[in-house]
Amino acid sequence: MAEFEFNEHHQNEVINYMRFARSKMVLRLKTIDSCFEELKDSRLVEETFTVDEVKEMLDGLQAVVRGEVEMELINTAHTNVLLLRQLFSQAEKFYLRLQSDISELENRELLEQVAEFEKTDFKTAKINQETSKPKLLAPLNEGGVAELLNKEIARLQEENDKLKSRLRTLESQAMSALDERTKAERALKDLQKVHGEQQLAAHSQELSSLEDTVAALREDYERSLSAKSASQKDLQENLISAKHELLRVQEQLSLAEKELDKKFQQTAAYRNMKEILTKKNEQIKEIRKRLQRYEPNE
Numbered sequence: 001m002a003e004f005e006f007n008e009h010h011q012n013e014v015i016n017y018m019r020f021a022r023s024k025m026v027l028r029l030k031t032i033d034s035c036f037e038e039l040k041d042s043r044l045v046e047e048t049f050t051v052d053e054v055k056e057m058l059d060g061l062q063a064v065v066r067g068e069v070e071m072e073l074i075n076t077a078h079t080n081v082l083l084l085r086q087l088f089s090q091a092e093k094f095y096l097r098l099q100s101d102i103s104e105l106e107n108r109e110l111l112e113q114v115a116e117f118e119k120t121d122f123k124t125a126k127i128n129q130e131t132s133k134p135k136l137l138a139p140l141n142e143g144g145v146a147e148l149l150n151k152e153i154a155r156l157q158e159e160n161d162k163l164k165s166r167l168r169t170l171e172s173q174a175m176s177a178l179d180e181r182t183k184a185e186r187a188l189k190d191l192q193k194v195h196g197e198q199q200l201a202a203h204s205q206e207l208s209s210l211e212d213t214v215a216a217l218r219e220d221y222e223r224s225l226s227a228k229s230a231s232q233k234d235l236q237e238n239l240i241s242a243k244h245e246l247l248r249v250q251e252q253l254s255l256a257e258k259e260l261d262k263k264f265q266q267t268a269a270y271r272n273m274k275e276i277l278t279k280k281n282e283q284i285k286e287i288r289k290r291l292q293r294y295e296p297n298e
Contacts, residue, residue: 017083018118021076028072035064095149167294174287181280188273195264199257206253210246217242 043057091098104110221239264270 021079024072024075024079028068031068032065035061035068163294167291170287170290170294174284174291177280177283177287181277181284184273184276184280188277191269191273199260203253203257206249210249214242214246 039057039061049057088098217239221236
């Protein structure tokens with residue numbers, strides 16, 4: 001069976017199966033022949049038959065033959081499934097996955113080769129008694145398969161170690177990036193805090209100065225009121241003007257504070273800190289994408 005590239009052991013296994021299939025076929029053919037013989041012996045006892053009688057006999061014979069053929073086809077299909085089960089079970093012990101091409105089952109050229117083999121080699125092949133009646137399929141040559149499996153396992157372990165090392169490196173880079181981001185955020189907060197304290201101190205000083213001015217004006221007003229009641233109206237007007245001036249100054253201070261905040265955001269230190277945070281955020285996003293590529297379920 002050189003066309004199928006079988007070794008001697010597998011060729012003997014094929015011959016065993018073909019012998020089994022032939023014995024089942026011969027038994028079923030004998031059963032069908034007996035159906036015809038029974039019809040002849042039981043029904044064909046008269047010399048003439050009507051059309052209806054012949055039709056009845058043929059219908060009955062058809063039903064019996066159809067049942068026998070159908071039973072044989074079903075049994076053959078189930079037998080083939082059991083054979084495949086043995087092959088697949090043996091393959092799974094060696095972590096192999098067999099694959100079949102159903103379209104090849106109707107390949108006329110291959111079917112003719114099988115028929116030719118049945119006519120020639122099958123009739124003259126000598127099968128060793130030990131291999132012709134095994135209870136289970138003989139094990140594969142463990143030397144070559146085990147060596148291939150060991151090489152594949154070693155390769156997978158090596159690849160797994162490389163992935164683990166790469167993952168540890170990425171985790172270390174991610175932690176470093178997070179630490180740098182935390183430090184940058186802390187430095188930015190400290191810088192904003194210092195700037196804010198400076199602004200508050202300046203504002204407090206200005207407010208204190210204005211409050212002193214208002215207090216002085218009030219004292220002057222009180223002294224003038226006690227000394228010269230005639231000038232009370234002028235003093236009140238001065239006080240109102242001072243209050244208006246105070247409101248104006250407070251508004252200017254608010255505008256100045258906003259302007260200072262705007263200028264601070266335009267300073268090189270603020271822009272550098274903002275650029276550092278932006279870069280760190282982009283690095284963390286990139287590292288997270290790479291981590292998801294290796295461990296998407298985490």
